[in-house]
Amino acid sequence: MLTTLEGIAQAIPDGALVGVPPDYSGVAMAATLALVRRSARDLRLFCLPQGNLHADMLTGAGCVAEIETAAVTLGEQGPAPCFNRAVEAGRIRVKDSTCPALHAALTATERGVPFLPVRGLLGSDILAHRPDYRSIDNPFAEGGDPLVLVPAVKLDVALFHAPAADAEGNVWIGRRRELATLAHAAERALVTVERVVEGSFFEREATAASALSSLYVEAIAEAPRGAAPLGLAEHYEPDVAALRAYARAARTEGGFRAWLAETIGEAVPA
Amino acid sequence: MSVTPEVQRIATLADLIGPARHVAVGAASPVPAGAAFLARARHGTRVTVLHDRRQNSFTDGSRELFDLAGQGRIDVFFLGGVQIDGTANINLVGTGTYPHLTKRFPGSFGSAYLYFVVPRVILYREEHSPRTLVERVDFVSAPGTSPPDVYRPGGPSHLLTGKALFAFDQERARFRLVAYAPSEDAARIRAATGFAFDVDRDATPWSVPDAATLALIEEQVAPPLRASYPAFAERVFATGA
Numbered sequence: 001m002l003t004t005l006e007g008i009a010q011a012i013p014d015g016a017l018v019g020v021p022p023d024y025s026g027v028a029m030a031a032t033l034a035l036v037r038r039s040a041r042d043l044r045l046f047c048l049p050q051g052n053l054h055a056d057m058l059t060g061a062g063c064v065a066e067i068e069t070a071a072v073t074l075g076e077q078g079p080a081p082c083f084n085r086a087v088e089a090g091r092i093r094v095k096d097s098t099c100p101a102l103h104a105a106l107t108a109t110e111r112g113v114p115f116l117p118v119r120g121l122l123g124s125d126i127l128a129h130r131p132d133y134r135s136i137d138n139p140f141a142e143g144g145d146p147l148v149l150v151p152a153v154k155l156d157v158a159l160f161h162a163p164a165a166d167a168e169g170n171v172w173i174g175r176r177r178e179l180a181t182l183a184h185a186a187e188r189a190l191v192t193v194e195r196v197v198e199g200s201f202f203e204r205e206a207t208a209a210s211a212l213s214s215l216y217v218e219a220i221a222e223a224p225r226g227a228a229p230l231g232l233a234e235h236y237e238p239d240v241a242a243l244r245a246y247a248r249a250a251r252t253e254g255g256f257r258a259w260l261a262e263t264i265g266e267a268v269p270a
Numbered sequence: 271m272s273v274t275p276e277v278q279r280i281a282t283l284a285d286l287i288g289p290a291r292h293v294a295v296g297a298a299s300p301v302p303a304g305a306a307f308l309a310r311a312r313h314g315t316r317v318t319v320l321h322d323r324r325q326n327s328f329t330d331g332s333r334e335l336f337d338l339a340g341q342g343r344i345d346v347f348f349l350g351g352v353q354i355d356g357t358a359n360i361n362l363v364g365t366g367t368y369p370h371l372t373k374r375f376p377g378s379f380g381s382a383y384l385y386f387v388v389p390r391v392i393l394y395r396e397e398h399s400p401r402t403l404v405e406r407v408d409f410v411s412a413p414g415t416s417p418p419d420v421y422r423p424g425g426p427s428h429l430l431t432g433k434a435l436f437a438f439d440q441e442r443a444r445f446r447l448v449a450y451a452p453s454e455d456a457a458r459i460r461a462a463t464g465f466a467f468d469v470d471r472d473a474t475p476w477s478v479p480d481a482a483t484l485a486l487i488e489e490q491v492a493p494p495l496r497a498s499y500p501a502f503a504e505r506v507f508a509t510g511a
Contacts, residue, residue, distance in 0.1 A: 024321050071377030075297055087374040098382035100336035120383035122420050123413035144419035177331030233323055
């Protein structure tokens with residue numbers, strides 16, 4: 001069950017549907033760079049619910065064919081330059097959605113039901129461009145009351161970073177419950193952690209309540225500062241200088257390639 | 271403390287929030303967050319800042335915001351838009367003909383849901399021009415109004431820009447100018463706006479925040495903003511000001 005960053009990158013085949021968390025949750029940046037190093041292709045990203053540096057960098061490196069998301073941005077550092085360029089050039093497909101619909105798609109899989117209803121969306125162009133979403137009238141109402149049904153999405157892989165794993169392969173996720181949702185809804189969860197600790201999180205109720213059972217986890221790699229330059233709660237803050245440097249460099253195709261070559265230590269073919 | 275445009279906006283938005291129970295603000299929203307902190311100082315309003323773990327008490331991950339909004343536990347939320355049109359449709363996705371956009375923007379985030387279920391959504395967009403305030407948005411991330419059979423306890427209440435404050439009339443699906451910057455007037459606002467709107471007969475230049483408000487901003491708004499939005503606070507509140 002214990003593997004390396006390279007092992008994780010190898011375990012994600014080209015074309016896989018990969019679920020990833022938002023920037024403030026626990027992004028497996030080190031493993032994402034390993035995916036770039038192995039020249040992953042045609043990945044389909046499912047952002048729960050939005051993408052940041054990870055989505056932008058994978059897109060810029062040519063690893064992504066499709067992104068399902070509520071948004072892609074660099075947050076305080078501004079727009080996501082590689083993502084925006086790829087969309088404007090028609091190089092990737094975007095399945096635009098909204099946060100609670102993305103949660104509903106994975107929650108349906110968690111519960112083993114084919115769809116879940118969500119409020120909102122009616123009259124939006126999101127719904128107009130999502131033929132996979134349906135609207136029905138509430139069968140429990142007297143009449144009318146339309147609402148949108150979101151089909152369950154089963155991920156091939158959930159990829160994220162967490163503070164710790166224990167000797168049994170349980171992962172401590174704290175209150176970042178979207179990581180559990182990603183794992184529950186995936187065929188395989190691949191997780192990087194700051195460190196692997198002795199014992200079991202299930203020995204104490206306090207740690208058990210915020211742990212993800214090894215039953216959902218296929219492989220774990222130790223990766224200290226594995227979310228950097230994004231942050232990890234209580235461990236390290238986002239590296240604002242590094243994120244600004246990325247945002248500046250990635251404004252041009254050439255600037256992005258130079259940044260990537262320096263970051264992964266080898267030239268990246270265009 | 272000097273009345274910068276940001277301080278003016280914080281005071282105006284806080285007046286709109288009024289004595290709400292719970293206000294939530296999203297990432298990249300320092301001005302709405304400042305207004306929420308001012309409402310907290312005045313009325314004890316609960317404030318949730320989504321991206322700041324010290325300013326939110328969610329334990330069920332990023333879905334908790336949407337779950338509790340759906341239960342009616344958030345009274346006020348803020349949304350913006352690349353484009354906002356005269357019927358309060360908002361576009362956060364891009365300009366051009368979707369999906370072949372000429373300019374892509376981040377995406378709709380939770381707007382397509384929160385616009386429906388949060389009772390009072392305040393639209394805030396600093397840039398006031400025919401480019402941002404358009405007759406019809408290129409992409410509807412979230413519609414301003416819905417047919418009567420659609421479950422919609424929420425929706426837009428106001429639109430604030432750098433030049434003007436509009437109230438939104440849900441029945442008529444139309445904005446009404448209620449206040450404007452002292453340097454503006456209704457004719458100038460009309461020239462800068464791409465959609466048609468009504469003018470309230472009591473429309474006046476907006477009031478400058480009073481001394482008590484400025485003191486509250488200095489004592490109880492600037493400190494949490496420095497923690498949640500350091501770059502913004504550094505620009506707007508000089509140290510020790």
